[in-house]
Amino acid sequence: xxxxxxxxxxxxxxxxxxxxxxxxxxxxxxxxxxxxxxxxxxxxxxxxxxxxxxxxxxxxxxxxxxxxxxxxxxxxxxxxxxxxxxxxxxxxxxxxxxxxxxxxxxxxxxxxxxxxxxxxxxxxxxxxxxxxxxxxxxxxxxxxxxxxxxxxxxxxxxxxxxxxxxxxxxxxxxxxxxxxxxxxxxxxxxxxxxxxxxxxxxxxxxxxxxxxxxxxxxxxxxxxxxxxxxxxxxxxxxxxxxxxxxxxxxxxxxxxxxxxxxxxxxxxxxxxxxxxxxxxxxxxxxxxxxxxxxxxxxxxxxxxxxxxxxxxxxxxxxxxxxxxxxxxxxxxxxxxxxxxxxxxxxxxxxxxxxxxxxxxxxxxxxxxxxxxxxxxxxxxxxxxxxxxxxxxxxxxxxxxxxxxxxxxxxxxxxxxxxxxxxxxxxxxxxxxxxxxxxxxxxxxxxxxxxxxxxxxxx
Numbered sequence: 001x002x003x004x005x006x007x008x009x010x011x012x013x014x015x016x017x018x019x020x021x022x023x024x025x026x027x028x029x030x031x032x033x034x035x036x037x038x039x040x041x042x043x044x045x046x047x048x049x050x051x052x053x054x055x056x057x058x059x060x061x062x063x064x065x066x067x068x069x070x071x072x073x074x075x076x077x078x079x080x081x082x083x084x085x086x087x088x089x090x091x092x093x094x095x096x097x098x099x100x101x102x103x104x105x106x107x108x109x110x111x112x113x114x115x116x117x118x119x120x121x122x123x124x125x126x127x128x129x130x131x132x133x134x135x136x137x138x139x140x141x142x143x144x145x146x147x148x149x150x151x152x153x154x155x156x157x158x159x160x161x162x163x164x165x166x167x168x169x170x171x172x173x174x175x176x177x178x179x180x181x182x183x184x185x186x187x188x189x190x191x192x193x194x195x196x197x198x199x200x201x202x203x204x205x206x207x208x209x210x211x212x213x214x215x216x217x218x219x220x221x222x223x224x225x226x227x228x229x230x231x232x233x234x235x236x237x238x239x240x241x242x243x244x245x246x247x248x249x250x251x252x253x254x255x256x257x258x259x260x261x262x263x264x265x266x267x268x269x270x271x272x273x274x275x276x277x278x279x280x281x282x283x284x285x286x287x288x289x290x291x292x293x294x295x296x297x298x299x300x301x302x303x304x305x306x307x308x309x310x311x312x313x314x315x316x317x318x319x320x321x322x323x324x325x326x327x328x329x330x331x332x333x334x335x336x337x338x339x340x341x342x343x344x345x346x347x348x349x350x351x352x353x354x355x356x357x358x359x360x361x362x363x364x365x366x367x368x369x370x371x372x373x374x375x376x377x378x379x380x381x382x383x384x385x386x387x388x389x390x391x392x393x394x395x396x397x398x399x400x401x402x403x404x405x406x407x408x409x410x411x412x413x414x415x416x417x418x419x420x421x422x423x424x425x426x427x428x429x430x431x432x433x434x435x436x437x438x439x440x441x442x443x444x445x446x447x448x449x450x451x452x453x454x455x456x457x458x
Contacts, residue, residue, distance in 0.1 A: 002094050009091035009228075016232040023239035026362070027321060030355040034314030039255040046254045049401070054253040059399045073124045076117035077163065078246075080170070083114055087228050096187050097177075100195050108196050115171060115200035122167040125160045132156065139327030147346035152325055155241050162237075166230045173223035174201035176208050176216055185213050188220075242325045249400045252322035255315055256401035261392045264409065267304065305413030308374040309354050312410060319402040320351035329394035329404055335387040342387035344394035344404035350379040351407060376411050385412045386423060 039046075052058045057074065061067035086099050100107045131137050132153075140156075142148040178197050180188035197205070208216060238244050245252070259265070275282045306312045329344035330336050336343050354375045361369035373379075388408045395403050415421040422430070429439045437444055 006092065006094045012229060012232060013088065013091070016236060019236050020239060023236070026359050027239065027244075029362075030309075030359055031314055031317045031321065033310050033355070033358070034312050034317040035310075037313045037315060039315055042258055045258060046256075049256065049258075050250055050254040053256075053399070053401060054250045057399070059397075069124045069127060072117070072120040073128075073163070074246075076121040076124075080114050080117050080121070080167075081231065083111075084228070084231060087224075091228065097191060097195065100191055104194055108198065111174065112199040115174065115198050118167045118170050119200050122164055122171075125164045125167075129157070129160050139331040145327065145330065145343060145345070147343055147349050148325075148327075152242070152349070155243075156325070158237075159241065159243055162230065162234060166227060166234070169223045169227040169230065171201045172204055172207070173220060173227055174198050175204035176211075176220040176223060178202065179205055179208050179211075180213070180216055180220060183213060185217065242323060245322045245324045245400060248318065248322040249324075252318055253401050255318065257315075257403055257406070261395060264390075267413070269304065303414060304417035305415070306407070306410035307376045307414050307418070309351060309358070311414070312351070312375075312407060316403075316407050316410075317351065317355060319404075319407075320348050320355065322400055323348040323352065323402055324399070325349065326399065328397040328399065329402070332393040332397040334391060334393065335389060340383075340387040341381070342384045344408075347380060347384070347404045347407055348402060351375060354379050376414060380411060382415060382421065385415065388412070 057067060057071050060070050086097065089098050090096060097107075103110075132140050138144055140148070142150075142153050177188060178201060180186075181192050181195065183189070184192055208219065211219065238246060272282055274280075303311060309317060323345070325345060327345050329348075330346070333342060333344055354373075357371075357373070358369070361371060376382075376385075385408055388405065390405060390409070392405060395401075395405050398404075416426070428441070432439050432441050436442065438447065
């Protein structure tokens with residue numbers, strides 16, 4: 001029986017590793033659809049930003065209570081899973097609490113820490129479910145935000161319930177294991193006197209006091225398998241879920257834009273044309289080739305702006321896969337607040353949905369799959385793009401430095417420069433800037449007439 005469990009465990013572990021590897025390669029290929037951009041500069045500054053924003057959860061603590069809860073669930077779940085190393089070795093080798101005899105003084109302390117964190121994760125998950133379904137926080141409601149209808153709400157619920165189940169399995173497993181150890185049953189009794197009762201699970205022992213030895217062993221094994229198989233299933237599931245940010249949050253913050261928030265990147269193709277028209281030297285790289293604002297050589301010009309995900313930058317696509325769908329960007333967006341259709345969260349979700357559709361096409365029809373859809377038009381509408389005021393509120397609000405505005409600007413540039421679809425009011429503004437060097441329709445020489453009128457009134 002023991003060897004059968006070992007074989008079953010190894011098969012489950014290998015299947016999980018194979019499937020995750022397959023998904024990671026597929027996601028990496030989708031992100032690499034984007035145009036190249038150098039995000040490997042200023043390593044010290046990027047590392048500092050990652051430690052503050054991704055690890056330190058700096059932006060989450062704008063709301064201290066929510067920040068603490070999120071830190072507990074984030075840090076707790078990651079730290080608890082350190083114990084997976086022992087569980088995996090136990091599963092492969094057929095041992096029980098492999099590390100306990102070798103690190104006896106430290107082992108109970110580690111498990112106590114894990115249990116405290118497990119209880120914290122459990123409690124916070126319950127609170128988060130209450131926020132969604134009882135307090136009904138506005139930015140999390142599908143009735144208020146159309147991008148949440150259907151799968152996104154189910155996704156969030158599945159994850160929270162799964163984490164609760166995993167933590168309950170972990171704590172009850174420890175409790176049942178402690179009773180078996182106290183009774184001296186089989187190999188459990190070998191650790192009698194070596195491993196004491198644990199900090200949280202000791203209070204659950206009365207739940208199992210009436211169990212027979214056979215029933216208790218059955219429950220202990222069930223809880224152990226539920227915990228580890230649940231973690232393996234969770235690891236696969238997150239590659240399809242918004243919770244992929246658990247893995248991508250750190251690199252996403254590391255590669256985030258270091259430019260001042262109000263600075264928009266010029267298009268190198270347009271810069272070159274302007275320089276030539278004005279008789280100015282064309283900006284070039286060390287080898288004489290044209291470079292953009294970041295000092296990097298642009299890819300072959302396919303179009304101005306972006307129509308589909310292939311026209312966006314790779315960091316935009318990583319942003320989409322890193323999105324937590326928390327809605328803080330949309331809650332901060334003045335256009336959305338005033339009832340317009342723009343939702344920065346939807347922009348990111350639509351970008352990810354487009355990449356997922358392309359992935360399914362690769363899997364079904366082969367690597368050369370092409371369809372007649374595009375991000376602009378089939379997923380994101382002109383009405384959404386035109387509503388953006390470029391105020392940067394969404395960029396500032398994101399806990400992991402995602403930049404929905406960059407995608408909006410690139411799609412809008414395509415509409416204006418490739419399709420000539422700028423609203424009439426925009427065209428009037430463009431004309432005024434070109435002719436009068438200001439958005440208003442009057443001569444530069446009349447720009448300060450208002451000051452003369454003020455002086456006359458005085």
